[in-house]
Amino acid sequence: MSFEIVTAPIDLETLKNSVRDDAHGACVVFEGWVRDHHEGRSVLRLEYEIYRPLAIKEGERIIAEARERFGPLNAAAVHRAGLLEIGEVAVAVAVSSAHRDEAFRACRQIIDLAKVRLPIWKKEYFTDGSAHWVNCQRCLMHGEDALNVGHP
């Protein structure tokens, strides 16, 4: 059971092997990819900022909660930090269990909670040269002006 933060590309085979178990007949892997568009705008690349100590602690808590809810299963997740190009894997979650239902449901819960609870921030760089922090309302209003005048 582990939650990891990495800067190098995510090794999906290693992730999958880490949940392998002869008693488990189902393995569900979710991959989150860097998409080339967001709300109609063309995205060039993404940057993830992560507060590692708390992200790992909360990430492991989220995995433990899935085990408590869905029963015996193996789960592991990895999130990338830093600059990512279109098509790269930003996050991956692997879950194995005796049968598929628990694996699907646990995997879904882990990725859903990871998106809302972990101290991870995503900055989108658009093809027009602007950038903004995702989910940050004030940034949407002020961020682009700030960037144009070279504000930090």
Add this chain to the structure above:
Amino acid sequence: MQVAITYFAAFREMTGISNETVTTRAQTLEELFREAMVRHPGLAHEPAALVAVNDEMAEWHGSLSDGDQVLFFPPVAGG
């Protein structure tokens, strides 16, 4: 009392600093954030912002102790 504040992501860009140590009379984390908005006029309140103290998630109405390490998290967006 004295507390250390760290600003992340959008909050760091809004304040122009990563961290600072402040002397405060704030009773709650929310009050501490309001004081920060006065010191840093670029800092804006975000409804989905989160706060942590000494590497544990905390509540905005939670209290402060001398020497606390306070982390102000703008709305998160993992995945």
